[in-house]
Amino acid sequence: MARRRAEPSILLGPILYFRGEQRDRWWLSALFVLDGEVEPDDLRVDGVTLPVPPRHLTVWRHRHIWRFDFAVPRGVQDTDVAYGFPDGPSWNIVVPGRFSxxxxxxxxxxxxxxxxxxxxxxxxxxxxxxxxxxxxxxxxxxxxxxxxxxxxxxxxxxxxxxxxxxxxxxxxxxxxxxxxxxxxxxxxxxxxxxxxxxxxxxxxxxxxxxxxxxxxxxxxxxxxxxxxxxxxxxxxxxxxxxxxxxxxxxxxxxxxxxxxxxxxxxxxxxxxxxxxxxxxxxxxxxxxxxxxxxxxxxxxxxxxxxxxxxxxxxxxxxxxxxxxxxxxxxxxxxxxxxxxxxxxxxxxxxxxxxxxxxxxxxxxxxxxxxxxxxxxxxxxxxxxxxxxxxxxxxxxxxxxxxxxxxxxxxxxxxxxxxxxxxxxxxxxxxxxxxxxxxxxxxxxxxxxxxxxxxxxxxxxxxxxxxxxxxxxxxxxxxxxxxxxxx
Structure with a gap:
């Protein structure tokens, strides 16, 4: 039976970056530094229908850097949005409304x-x-x-x-x-x-x-x-x-x-x-x-x-x-x-x-x-x-x-x-x-x-x-x- 590899541990992150406003969406990226080569799970974001897949950026001394890019729909007023991993930690952000x-x-x-x-x-x-x-x-x-x-x-x-x-x-x-x-x-x-x-x-x-x-x-x-x-x-x-x-x-x-x-x-x-x-x-x-x-x-x-x-x-x-x-x-x-x-x-x-x-x-x-x-x-x-x-x-x-x-x-x-x-x-x-x-x-x-x-x-x-x-x-x-x- 194949031995299951251990899940990666988070060394740093998420670091959240603003990428801009496009129509009624708030574009963001989340960066993680992970210990280990295992690809992380897709990210789940409130209001985003499909899971967000990871993108591997680089590795430095066995520490892997991954980024998730996603766009959150904006409501009329501010919205509290949670994002995180299905079976792991999650975080919260405030997405401004279209009239905020x-x-x-x-x-x-x-x-x-x-x-x-x-x-x-x-x-x-x-x-x-x-x-x-x-x-x-x-x-x-x-x-x-x-x-x-x-x-x-x-x-x-x-x-x-x-x-x-x-x-x-x-x-x-x-x-x-x-x-x-x-x-x-x-x-x-x-x-x-x-x-x-x-x-x-x-x-x-x-x-x-x-x-x-x-x-x-x-x-x-x-x-x-x-x-x-x-x-x-x-x-x-x-x-x-x-x-x-x-x-x-x-x-x-x-x-x-x-x-x-x-x-x-x-x-x-x-x-x-x-x-x-x-x-x-x-x-x-x-x-x-x-x-x-x-x-x-x-x-x-x-x-x-x-x-x-x-x-x-x-x-x-x-x-x-x-x-x-x-x-x-x-x-x-x-x-x-x-x-x-x-x-x-x-x-x-x-x-x-x-x-x-x-x-x-x-x-x-x-x-x-x-x-x-x-x-x-x-x-x-x-x-x-x-x-x-x-x-x-x-x-x-x-x-x-x-x-x-x-x-x-x-x-x-x-x-x-x-x-x-x-x-x-x-x-x-x-x-x-x-x-x-x-x-x-x-x-x-x-x-x-x-x-x-x-x-x-x-x-x-x-x-x-x-x-x-x-x-x-x-x-x-x-x-x-x-x-x-x-």
Whole structure:
């Protein structure tokens, strides 16, 4: 009698990804990492008539990655939908109704663990999961730092040996297959550990995600490395290894086979777009092709107008970028920060912004494109980005357009030091005129007069029936209701 093989065990998952709205269906994918070669059972989903078959993506060190793709019919109002295996575990999600107003949560640094935070603490993931029980988010947007790239790099002995060599030796050394395997294995294992924590796993299984990577997913300050170092074979290899794991876990796909919501036809960048009736989300990848001298390549610049036109029927576009479009200019603050002990990382972040001198011409070009699109179509644009651990908002007014920038604080890593927070508070109090006929302001929150939220937390976004966007910052240990209506 043939011996029956054991059923596979779930090492990670489900990780739920949003794939877009199509007619009256909500398209999703669920990713699992399983131990063993046995093909899992079909997935059962409420409202989906036929069982959903698994698709094998890849295997890494005997751990198999499977994905299930399915479309859930939408009712008039929100629907609680269960999905799971016939004889195994199941999970629940909230599918928005055809007439429901979108409810979103935005997190940054959800996988970045600082030295003052215990690696197993989960940061504010438990609080976010508890809030979801009452606010019932439709989507979870991630603005970067989903995995701790510094911690991944620290687990590679070969990379540590390379860093200990002279600058000349580092420049000439190739990126070896052994180093690539070390980094990919470290990234794979760390993702399983971090995302396998109970509150993180429950959240990722309950709210469909849209993830946008940035420097923290590779190495802190990656976009501001000196050219000689950034162009070295090893550094480029580090980026490619990180990109492989980011594609797999943050998009739920192989690099060479992205989902339809990935809009770059060359499969180079990880830009994703989601027109959803009157609301749109564009997660613009400003990491893949960024250098010290540019944010976007000429190829992406050529496609941007067409991408924006896909949202011309929307009333409101949420534009996600890895670094803020609107941010107080630091002046000499960045140079001073670079001299302070332990502040080199913060200095790099402050000099790698859209409005930094090296990117300012591109920023003006982008603002002209965005404001022109908004005037022509009537679609309001709100930019959504991480703020280097700081929360807050800025507004650009002029030329008949009002464009808001919302900054999300960090979810797990500690926020910047009090000194940096106070310095940014002072900078934010200054009004600016960055473009002719335009003003840039950072309004104080009426509750306490502060402009910057310098604590861990997250950002909730909800639209009302009139199309108005309501943003609310949740700040750790602070009951102040930081809010903004747009």
């Amino acid at each position: 107003c979108p409810r979103l949560a935005f997190v940054c640094g959800g996988g970045t663990i600082g030295s003052t935070v215990e690696a197993g603490s989960g940061g504010l993931w438990p609080a976010l999961l508890a809030r979801h029980a009452t606010e019932r988010h439709h989507l979870l947007l991630h603005g970067g730092g989903q995995i701790d790239g510094n911690a991944v790099a620290a687990e590679s002995p070969r990379l540590a040996a390379w860093r200990g060599q002279s600058e000349r030796s580092r420049a000439s050394q190739p990126f070896s297959p052994a180093m690539a395997e070390e980094l990919m294995t470290a990234g794979f294992d760390r993702t399983l550990r971090q995302w396998g924590q109970s509150s993180v796993a429950q959240t990722l299984a309950s709210i469909p995600s849209v993830m946008l990577w940035d420097d923290a997913d590779i190495l802190d300050g990656w976009g501001n490395l000196p050219d000689a170092e950034a162009l070295s074979k090893v550094m480029r290899g580090i980026g490619m290894a990180a990109r492989r794991n980011v594609s797999l876990f943050q998009m739920g796909a192989l690099t060479e086979s992205p989902p339809d919501c990935a809009w770059d036809p060359a499969r180079t960048t990880l830009t994703q777009g989601f027109p959803m009736g009157e609301t749109g989300v564009l997660a613009l990848d400003t990491r893949t092709e960024r250098t010290r001298g540019r944010m976007l390549s000429d190829r992406i610049w050529a496609m941007l107008p067409g991408w924006l036109d896909r949202f011309q029927d929307c009333r409101h576009l949420i534009l996600m970028t890895g670094t803020p479009l609107l941010f107080p200019t630091g002046g000499g603050l960045g140079r001073l920060t670079a001299w302070l002990p332990g502040m080199a990382g913060q200095a790099r972040r402050m000099t790698d912004q859209w409005r930094s001198p090296g990117h300012h011409a591109e920023w003006e070009r982008f603002m002209e494109l965005l404001t022109g699109f908004s005037r022509r179509t009537g679609c309001r644009i709100t930019a959504l980005s991480g703020g280097g651990g700081l929360g807050g908002r800025m507004v650009l007014r002029g030329g008949g357009v009002e464009l808001w920038q919302l900054l999300g604080p960090t979810l797990t890593a500690p926020p910047p030091t009090r000194w940096v927070a106070e310095a940014m508070e002072r900078l934010a109090a200054r009004g600016e005129s960055p473009l002719p006929g335009h003003s840039l302001d950072t309004p104080p929150f009426p509750e306490n007069g502060r402009r910057i939220v310098a604590k861990r937390g997250w950002l909730s976004l909800a639209f009302d029936g009139k199309g108005q966007l309501h943003a609310r910052w949740t700040s750790e240990g602070d009951e102040t209701r930081y809010a903004q209506a747009i």
